[in-house]
Amino acid sequence: xxxxxxxxxxxxxxxxxxxxxxxxxxxxxxxxxxxxxxxxxxxxxxxxxxxxxxxxxxxxxxxxxxxxxxxxxxxxxxxxxxxxxxxxxxxxxxxxxxxxxxxxxxxxxxxxxxxxxxxxxxxxxxxxxxxxxxxxxxxxxxxxxxxxxxxxxxxxx
Amino acid sequence: xxxxxxxxxxxxxxxxxxxxxxxxxxxxxxxxxxxxxxxxxxxxxxxxxxxxxxxxxxxxxxxxxxxxxxxxxxxxx
Numbered sequence: 275x276x277x278x279x280x281x282x283x284x285x286x287x288x289x290x291x292x293x294x295x296x297x298x299x300x301x302x303x304x305x306x307x308x309x310x311x312x313x314x315x316x317x318x319x320x321x322x323x324x325x326x327x328x329x330x331x332x333x334x335x336x337x338x339x340x341x342x343x344x345x346x347x348x349x350x351x352x353x354x355x356x357x358x359x360x361x362x363x364x365x366x367x368x369x370x371x372x373x374x375x376x377x378x379x380x381x382x383x384x385x386x387x388x389x390x391x392x393x394x395x396x397x398x399x400x401x402x403x404x405x406x407x408x409x410x411x412x413x414x415x416x417x418x419x420x421x422x423x424x425x426x427x428x429x430x431x
Numbered sequence: 432x433x434x435x436x437x438x439x440x441x442x443x444x445x446x447x448x449x450x451x452x453x454x455x456x457x458x459x460x461x462x463x464x465x466x467x468x469x470x471x472x473x474x475x476x477x478x479x480x481x482x483x484x485x486x487x488x489x490x491x492x493x494x495x496x497x498x499x500x501x502x503x504x505x506x507x508x
Contacts, residue, residue, distance in 0.1 A: 297461045339451035342444035354461030355499035
């Protein structure tokens, strides 16, 4: 396996763990973003988006979206014991993000970790763009940073 | 938790609300089913309370609850 394959596998395993912890039956794009932030991404870090910041932004998006239906959750949600093993299926939004990222390169061997992040960041609509907007993140600027990181070879993990 | 239905607002917000409500319902279901089974409810009662079949509720929750060490009553039927 190439180092990119190892990276992708590590991120998808971490993303599946995020999904399980949330009680989600599928791994979605926002779980992939959490995994990338937790793994450490220079571009995300430069934008102030560590794992905790991404998690906080996603919580706000959840609350905001519920509020659009007139639902307010006070004092947090009741907690359930998460599934301890087994892998959630890759969900529609995570698949779309990966496809978007892979479509940015001509040949598979040109894939870099940044392309996975770009695939997540470039989603036109959905949970991730909404969460980043609520967090005041300049998504286009962040995507440019990631592209520069890839082009500069600083992304050859 | 308080609920007041608002059908106005941006369509993007309303679409996002649908996804968020599904996630909320799933999380409430996970927690409530676990609580019920821990306090001795059986699958048929939980299923009827949720308005789904016993098979559906068992398939969705049994593995997680067994792994969590919840003492389950013998599955009836």
